[in-house]
Amino acid sequence: xxxTAFLTDSTLCIxxxxxxxxxxxxxxxxxxxFEWTGRxxxxxxxxxxxxxxxxxxxxxxxxxxxxxxxxxAFSWEFSSDVCKHCENAxxxxxxxxxxxxxxxxxxVFIQSDVCNGCAYCVVSCPFGVVERNPEDGRxxxxxxxxxxxxxGLQPACATACPTQSIQFGKLDDLREKAQDRMTELKDQGFExxxxxxxxxxxxxxxxAFFIVRGDPRTxxxxxxxxxxxxxxRKAWTSAAAAAGxxxxxxxxxxxxxKES
Amino acid sequence: MSxxxxxxxxxxxSSDPREIRLQEIRRQAxxxxxxxxxxxxxxxxxxxxxxxxTGYYGMPLLKxxxxxxxxxxxxxxxxxxxxxxxxxxxxxxxxxxxxxxRDARYIAAIGGAVSPALLIADxxxxxxxxxxxxxxxxxxxxSVGSWTLVAFSSTAAGAAFFSLLNQRTKMFSPIRVLESASxxxxxxxxxxxxxxxxxxxxxxxxxxxxxxxxxxxxxFGISGMGAATSLLELRGxxxxxxxxxGITGAVGETLIGASIELRKNPALKPLKxxxxxxxxxxxxxxxxxxxxxxxLLALGGxxxxxxxxxxxxxxxxxxxxxxxxxxxxxxxxxxxxxxxIPLQLPEAGQILRRGV
Numbered sequence: 001x002x003x004t005a006f007l008t009d010s011t012l013c014i015x016x017x018x019x020x021x022x023x024x025x026x027x028x029x030x031x032x033x034f035e036w037t038g039r040x041x042x043x044x045x046x047x048x049x050x051x052x053x054x055x056x057x058x059x060x061x062x063x064x065x066x067x068x069x070x071x072x073a074f075s076w077e078f079s080s081d082v083c084k085h086c087e088n089a090x091x092x093x094x095x096x097x098x099x100x101x102x103x104x105x106x107x108v109f110i111q112s113d114v115c116n117g118c119a120y121c122v123v124s125c126p127f128g129v130v131e132r133n134p135e136d137g138r139x140x141x142x143x144x145x146x147x148x149x150x151x152g153l154q155p156a157c158a159t160a161c162p163t164q165s166i167q168f169g170k171l172d173d174l175r176e177k178a179q180d181r182m183t184e185l186k187d188q189g190f191e192x193x194x195x196x197x198x199x200x201x202x203x204x205x206x207x208a209f210f211i212v213r214g215d216p217r218t219x220x221x222x223x224x225x226x227x228x229x230x231x232x233r234k235a236w237t238s239a240a241a242a243a244g245x246x247x248x249x250x251x252x253x254x255x256x257x258k259e260s
Numbered sequence: 261m262s263x264x265x266x267x268x269x270x271x272x273x274s275s276d277p278r279e280i281r282l283q284e285i286r287r288q289a290x291x292x293x294x295x296x297x298x299x300x301x302x303x304x305x306x307x308x309x310x311x312x313x314t315g316y317y318g319m320p321l322l323k324x325x326x327x328x329x330x331x332x333x334x335x336x337x338x339x340x341x342x343x344x345x346x347x348x349x350x351x352x353x354x355x356x357x358x359x360x361x362r363d364a365r366y367i368a369a370i371g372g373a374v375s376p377a378l379l380i381a382d383x384x385x386x387x388x389x390x391x392x393x394x395x396x397x398x399x400x401x402x403s404v405g406s407w408t409l410v411a412f413s414s415t416a417a418g419a420a421f422f423s424l425l426n427q428r429t430k431m432f433s434p435i436r437v438l439e440s441a442s443x444x445x446x447x448x449x450x451x452x453x454x455x456x457x458x459x460x461x462x463x464x465x466x467x468x469x470x471x472x473x474x475x476x477x478x479x480f481g482i483s484g485m486g487a488a489t490s491l492l493e494l495r496g497x498x499x500x501x502x503x504x505x506g507i508t509g510a511v512g513e514t515l516i517g518a519s520i521e522l523r524k525n526p527a528l529k530p531l532k533x534x535x536x537x538x539x540x541x542x543x544x545x546x547x548x549x550x551x552x553x554x555x556l557l558a559l560g561g562x563x564x565x566x567x568x569x570x571x572x573x574x575x576x577x578x579x580x581x582x583x584x585x586x587x588x589x590x591x592x593x594x595x596x597x598x599x600x601i602p603l604q605l606p607e608a609g610q611i612l613r614r615g616v
Contacts, residue, residue: 117384
């Protein structure tokens with residue numbers, strides 16, 4: 001089995017939300033209602049327990065006097081967000097039950113029949129992807145369509161995407177493809193394209209990378225995501241010091257204040 | 261002819277086919293569905309744009325901790341119980357009053373019984389609590405903590421039970437061996453229980469927690485020690501040893517409070533402003549400077565007044581320990597709402613501050 005990945009190319013996205021719909025239908029996730037967030041035409045806001053694909057709408061208002069190809073002209077960027085399936089996954093490391101596992105396709109998968117809803121993965125995800133369903137009690141996120149991949153199908157979102165904005169394939173192939181696409185876009189004059197794939201961070205690379213126009217932070221993509229396990233050495237050292245301090249204080253107090 | 265102002269008559273375009281076509285398109289567009297809402301307007305009317313300075317419309321990047329009141333209560337109960345178990349061992353080792361040892365064991369046992377109940381109640385699926393014991397993962401503080409809690413609860417209950425049994429039989433027996441063994445084990449696991457909660461929240465993606473990864477375990481350890489000492493004082497023990505421990509704890513809490521106030525890290529904003537900021541300060545005041553002052557006053561003067569002062573200090577310390585745990589969880593929620601730290605935004609801590 002080879003490691004698979006998503007390449008989400010926002011320069012091809014038309015904001016149709018077919019990925020959101022396909023994901024919901026295939027995985028039978030509850031609906032989010034037809035509420036608008038008021039943030040452009042985004043109606044799910046962020047990834048969550050019932051939103052495993054989320055189309056972001058980055059809308060920049062028109063400035064009178066700028067039009068045509070001016071970078072200050074009215075622009076509308078769409079980008080379909082998804083679980084990053086980190087190389088060093090915070091949720092997977094944090095899970096105390098072993099419910100969160102790495103699949104043979106390199107994806108990060110929550111086994112719902114094992115999860116007991118401790119919610120520790122929720123605070124361990126540097127991308128804010130995992131969420132506990134308050135009604136169900138368990139944590140949910142994108143499964144990377146593990147069931148479909150098992151039988152050789154590509155994930156539902158990639159299948160439904162009408163513009164090939166969501167591409168699915170082998171990790172190494174897609175990384176190469178992403179580089180080619182970047183060169184192509186730059187040749188076409190898109191100077192502001194970025195490939196979001198933080199391989200230099202403690203997360204160690206992701207299995208769902210993105211091509212976006214403009215600063216990735218505009219899309220709530222953190223420049224330096226960290227897997228929370230990096231804080232553990234500090235924290236356990238402090239815990240050992242604290243235990244020593246408590247023992248020492250008590251011992252000293254009881255030995256020197258024996259008289260009363 | 262008489263009007264000197266230059267003017268020109270607009271071109272008559274009513275018969276130009278291109279203009280007619282434009283009017284047609286306009287009518288067509290007008291009859292089609294209109295956009296019902298101004299596109300970029302957040303529900304609170306704040307109109308934060310999507311930009312490299314504000315992130316995605318200032319919306320949170322991280323998820324808020326899903327934990328409710330059970331978790332801070334558990335941090336408090338587990339912290340006090342763990343420290344009480346250490347206290348029982350140390351007191352016995354140094355030949356202190358047997359009643360003090362007994363009461364410390366009871367506090368440990370009660371805390372050891374309440375803690376798992378609280379932890380289970382907070383689970384999304386309480387019936388699956390035992391899944392915690394499916395695996396042991398060193399890299400998961402939640403896993404280490406669950407195993408520690410199980411070991412602590414059983415050994416603390418064992419120590420209390422065997423000491424009760426021993427009191428009844430009043431003779432040397434294997435019971436004494438069991439009593440000492442469970443006592444020792446509960447002290448060791450108690451040391452982990454009262455400090456690991458700092459690791460648990462310190463090693464997360466929440467900025468205000470992970471920026472205090474070194475501080476939290478010491479903070480929570482000292483807080484647990486203060487609470488255990490104070491609970492024993494409230495049970496009527498007022499030895500100088502307990503007051504000395506109380507003074508050390510209060511000094512520690514005062515220093516921790518001062519270090520939080522003095523550090524300039526923008527990730528610490530939730531500890532200094534908003535509701536969580538005031539809770540942190542209240543918890544710090546109740547566990548640090550206030551009991552410290554009362555305990556120092558209780559060193560001189562007459563016995564009766566000293567006893568009263570120490571009782572007040574004890575109540576303050578217990579309340580402070582409880583408030584501190586709630587404050588840190590609250591601060592985590594406020595921190596998760598602010599995308600400025602994880603996105604490294606230039607105006608870190610500015611966005612959504614009103615909501616914090």
